[in-house]
Amino acid sequence: MLVRDGLVMIADTRTNAGVDDVSQYRKLRVHSGDARTIGVASAGSLSTTQAAMQMLNEGIVDEATEERETLDSVPSMFRAARLVGKALRMARTGMKSVAQGSEVNFDATLLVGGSIGVGRPHLFLVYPTGNCIECWPDTPYLQIGENKYGKPILDRALTYETDLYETLKIGLISFSSTMRSNLAVGLPLDVLAIRSGTTVPEVIYRIESDDAYFDDLNARWGEALRHAREEIPTPPYAPQPTGTAR
Amino acid sequence: MLVRDGLVMIADTRTNAGVDDVSQYRKLRVHSGDARTIGVASAGSLSTTQAAMQMLNEGIVDEATEERETLDSVPSMFRAARLVGKALRMARTGMKSVAQGSEVNFDATLLVGGSIGVGRPHLFLVYPTGNCIECWPDTPYLQIGENKYGKPILDRALTYETDLYETLKIGLISFSSTMRSNLAVGLPLDVLAIRSGTTVPEVIYRIESDDAYFDDLNARWGEALRHAREEIPTPPYAPQPTGTAR
Numbered sequence: 001m002l003v004r005d006g007l008v009m010i011a012d013t014r015t016n017a018g019v020d021d022v023s024q025y026r027k028l029r030v031h032s033g034d035a036r037t038i039g040v041a042s043a044g045s046l047s048t049t050q051a052a053m054q055m056l057n058e059g060i061v062d063e064a065t066e067e068r069e070t071l072d073s074v075p076s077m078f079r080a081a082r083l084v085g086k087a088l089r090m091a092r093t094g095m096k097s098v099a100q101g102s103e104v105n106f107d108a109t110l111l112v113g114g115s116i117g118v119g120r121p122h123l124f125l126v127y128p129t130g131n132c133i134e135c136w137p138d139t140p141y142l143q144i145g146e147n148k149y150g151k152p153i154l155d156r157a158l159t160y161e162t163d164l165y166e167t168l169k170i171g172l173i174s175f176s177s178t179m180r181s182n183l184a185v186g187l188p189l190d191v192l193a194i195r196s197g198t199t200v201p202e203v204i205y206r207i208e209s210d211d212a213y214f215d216d217l218n219a220r221w222g223e224a225l226r227h228a229r230e231e232i233p234t235p236p237y238a239p240q241p242t243g244t245a246r
Numbered sequence: 247m248l249v250r251d252g253l254v255m256i257a258d259t260r261t262n263a264g265v266d267d268v269s270q271y272r273k274l275r276v277h278s279g280d281a282r283t284i285g286v287a288s289a290g291s292l293s294t295t296q297a298a299m300q301m302l303n304e305g306i307v308d309e310a311t312e313e314r315e316t317l318d319s320v321p322s323m324f325r326a327a328r329l330v331g332k333a334l335r336m337a338r339t340g341m342k343s344v345a346q347g348s349e350v351n352f353d354a355t356l357l358v359g360g361s362i363g364v365g366r367p368h369l370f371l372v373y374p375t376g377n378c379i380e381c382w383p384d385t386p387y388l389q390i391g392e393n394k395y396g397k398p399i400l401d402r403a404l405t406y407e408t409d410l411y412e413t414l415k416i417g418l419i420s421f422s423s424t425m426r427s428n429l430a431v432g433l434p435l436d437v438l439a440i441r442s443g444t445t446v447p448e449v450i451y452r453i454e455s456d457d458a459y460f461d462d463l464n465a466r467w468g469e470a471l472r473h474a475r476e477e478i479p480t481p482p483y484a485p486q487p488t489g490t491a492r
Binding site: 229 | 397437484
């Protein structure tokens with residue numbers, strides 16, 4: 001989520017290769033360095049993602065300048081997203097050439113968000129093919145992975161003018177809804193928040209399964225929805241003449 | 247939705263062949279006849295669905311008895327679901343043989359619900375291949391089409407013991423959430439409700455775009471969610487020491 005106040009990134013930690021092979025992996029990696037904090041969240045192929053992250057750590061040689069680029073050397077978030085996209089494309093191509101003819105899906109999709117130097121944070125979605133789109137105020141969020149269950153609350157609640165901690169709260173409600181409907185999304189959650197105009201994280205936090213605040217948020221949200229439902233009057237739709245309607 | 251009190255079926259009326267080709271078609275057909283009311287809701291290929299419905303109207307010859315079966319002649323809801331599945335399979339196979347080599351997807355998925363004679367209503371989901379599953383009290387609903395946006399509220403709110411009109415209300419809230427997040431789902435909505443122990447509809451109703459109750463439900467739900475959000479305390483997660491976390 002990218003609002004005037006700053007950037008909030010949230011990721012869960014559950015990965016699966018089928019329901020009988022569920023593990024826990026960090027899916028939000030935070031890189032803090034020289035006047036910068038960059039978060040990279042991943043969905044899809046874990047092996048492609050890990051290979052891409054490894055390439056980023058080692059640096060990727062720019063064909064034009066022959067210099068090795070890393071997340072520490074890129075001068076802007078747009079260049080960071082492009083570099084991540086390049087790593088992702090290289091990793092996916094490498095996987096595919098090794099596993100020729102296999103039916104395995106090596107696609108991974110990434111979110112790249114953060115601040116470099118002065119100015120506002122930026123947020124990008126990097127597609128499996130390496131190209132990217134940037135988050136803009138009209139729709140102040142981007143999602144990857146299991147995005148549908150948690151989308152209605154974002155559409156209803158989040159605007160570019162939402163306060164930073166309210167944004168975090170809305171994001172947690174969105175995850176709460178998603179986790180209730182999809183077993184493949186689960187705690188712990190990793191959270192990163194960066195306030196506009198700064199390059200150090202305001203929040204880096206892991207929400208574990210015994211987190212008092214998140215438990216309370218879940219309980220309050222469920223209770224509030226129940227109450228809201230009860231407050232809505234009974235539908236007045238009466239029986240109508242029967243017959244075959246087509 | 248199938249609860250102890252009865253059956254509620256809701257369908258929207260928007261179909262599309264791409265965002266530049268959106269039309270309105272009834273997707274919930276209600277068949278009332280001899281000691282029976284049967285609702286058939288559809289998602290997916292409109293042409294396959296229409297062909298299947300046409301076959302059902304004309305009747306499908308049973309290979310064993312050589313008799314022509316229709317929704318009026320089947321002795322139970324299970325047989326109704328099987329007959330609909332047979333029609334769907336025949337329609338899809340017919341489409342595919344005509345359009346050989348084309349990339350068009352002729353899959354359609356149906357919900358078949360209703361009451362025949364005494365006893366409780368039943369609800370089935372018929373897959374594109376014609377086989378079906380039945381709704382049971384553990385998860386008292388089945389969805390087809392764009393199901394994810396509206397699923398969290400069903401998971402939270404609906405149980406087998408929910409009252410019939412409360413069930414209808416929950417279904418409408420689910421559609422309200424879905425319509426907010428997906429342009430491909432839109433008013434009017436068609437509603438069918440059958441109370442357990444009866445075979446005549448308790449409600450057959452079309453919710454048009456100027457429906458006062460549904461407008462009010464939308465407004466109240468949005469307002470209640472906003473209020474619920476505000477009542478949840480601000481996340482207490484404080485800044486943590488910076489560094490590269492992996």
